[in-house]
Amino acid sequence: MKTTSDKEIRKHNPLRTVFLLLIGGGVALLGDRWLANRTASIVPSSTPVAPSPVASANSNENSPSNPTAWLGQKANLAAALKPVDSNFIVKAVNEVGPAVVRINASRQVARRGFDQFGDGFPEEFFGSEPPQRRSNGPLEQGTGSGFILSSNGVIMTNSHVVEGTEQVQVVLKDGRRFDGKVLGSDSVTDVAVIKINADNLPSVKIGDSEVLSPGEWAIAIGNPLGLDNSVTVGIISATGRSSSDVGVPDKRIGFIQTDAAINPGNSGGPLLNARGEVIGMNTAIISGAQGLGFAIPINKAQQIAQQLATTGRAEHAYLGIEMVTLSPELLQELQESPDLEFTITEDKGVLIVRVVPGSPAMKAGLKPGDIIVKVNDQPITKSDAVQELVQNQNVGTPMKVDLNRKGQPLTLEVKTGNLPEQIQG
Template identity: 55%
Template sequence: MSCSDGEKVFLIVMKLSVKQLAIYLCLVAVGSGAGLLSSRYLWRESHSFQQLKNVTVALPSESMISHSTNGSINAADGDNVNFIATAVQKVGPAVVRINATRKVTNSWFDLGKNPVFQRFFGEDEQPIPPERIERGTGSGFILSENGELLTNAHVVEKTDTVLVTLKDGRTFTGKVVGVDPVTDVAAVKISAQNLPKVDLGNSQNLIPGQWAIAIGNPLGLDNTVTIGIISATDRTSAQVGVPDRRVSFIQTDAAINPGNSGGPLLNAKGEVIGVNTAIRADAQGLGFAIPIETAARVANELFTTGKAEHPFFGVETTDLTPTNKQQISREHQIQIQSDVGVVVKNFAPNSPAPASGLRPGDVIQKINNKPIKTSAQVQKLVDSSKVGDIFTVEVNRNGKMRTLKVELGAYPQK
């Protein structure tokens, strides 16, 4: 039986359509499977990214952390606790909020005595009170189980008592045992026992780039944690912009704001390596801390005697650079020939150094047989000494070496 040309064309189209339909169905099936497969793996990738984000950014809640009998920290999910969280859980309970209230003389008080004001308010009325109340908030941390606390001097200055609040909510009236404005360290005592306390570390061998963790109450936000690195060490008071202080500061990029003052700066182990101090209102991305060795030494003196005594060298020095050499040579009409050491620029009032024979323009090359290359080294040597210690100072004066003896005096109190 023969088919017409039209029937042949119809059969060919039908065959093609069936084949195309089979191909289309196969493509749909493959595409659906691939979609489900890719969806499954994409979801897993997104989920793992979220977990990674939680590890690097979020601190764990207390429900995620369990404490073993030996005091170590275990995690319900180990990926959610990093060294920062571990350090914070370890030290956090020993960090306190300090609320200080002080009476300050009102600078506008005398204006109220002006007859013009009295004409409006009456002679018996006092429109401007003689004193005003200032309130401030800072941080501190517990040094001993029996209630010895360390904070910044500027947090508790001009007040005898403060309100101390622990992380667990307990509050105590704290007695300001002593204040040392030279180092900005203060000692506070509260009547309590078996308190959590911090572990003190070592700031002497810090290297820029190491982790730094700050805990405190910035801007009234309790128990705030910030993380950064050690940006620099041995920053002199002059470099930081507080020449009246006697501290070789630790510089960090961990955020330190008003209210952080007096709180601890920690290393990766959760040990205190410094005392945070918000001393530069214009600092952005920079914070400074008092080395824990200096702060602990001063705090111990304050708890023991109520005051701190500081050795006094009384020499203003500058690092030896070509520019400094030329400038000092012109100012003092001398010829500085040495390229190593620090240059004596001037002396503080009542300094013990001039009596030993030191002169402006002398290049200090060694102190007690230790080579001197920077002014920061001189300050650290003085800070680690005691009143009455004798420095053997080797200087280069006009190309000739001289050895002088300087007895450290007591830093003059204001």
């Protein structure tokens, strides 16, 4: 029996072929419409969908004659055009910004500053424009920043912002102004505390400056050059910058370095992490440099602030020695000096150059020419390391000091004293 091929069927039945094509196209069209309806039905109700302009013009349900549906369409359109959610910087600034204040102060011209910073510190950071002397006395006006620590009006700022005055004016972000009393000021760490009579104030959230790493985000808020509530962003460039690295050897701080722009008037403002927590207090820049800003770690600043708020003064552990880091080059230079009064046998370690009379170091038996090898069993190679270990101790804490004296090992115990006020000032 002969079988008819598909080719022959199509050849002899053209109408059937056309019919099959029409049926296939109809099925495809129905499937496409079903898929579109199915997709629309599973769109979450929280996802705004803008209405079709054509449908709105030709549908009675969406016309102004049906107010409920028409208003719903407008609401959906507004939601669809709403800006994208804010980033972490905006969120941090919105949370902390209301707690950042401007501090206006008047003070005596004669004062002690950070002369290493260009034209002088604090002049470099104190205001939106050069301080102006008043005609009725040797006073000048300046502006700095600060931030609210507690809702009852305790504020932290830099010591150099309020130096020379006991009363300041505090201006909140919402425009309210308060007379502020300086509870205490510490020039050694450049920390001061102010109190205003107010309640239910916005306050900052404190972070942990001991866990910072270079490369983390850094957000600075303050009032640079009179531009209130300015925000700059950068990263943590380094941690533990010594005061000698920064150029202020009389200070006892391990600074945070950041490339977030810090300008005159930023002093006393907060440095935030990506979570909006205060990790430092902005305090200094180096004149003429770019991308070099410095902040006091908040752990140290808060420790000092608590003392100032409670007693009006801060204590600083103190040994009473002047020291330098030894190197082969320095050793040769010292040995060639005719004024050298002791013999040096090593070219590494920390050399004690002078011992302050009546200091804890002198009472413990330390002498010029001693080379510090270890402190509390920690090997020492730089003088900055000794200072950091001491400043992190409480006053009255015994410290074990391993020395090299004329080539012989020696271990002494030194009990820290409180840094004398005449040295602080």
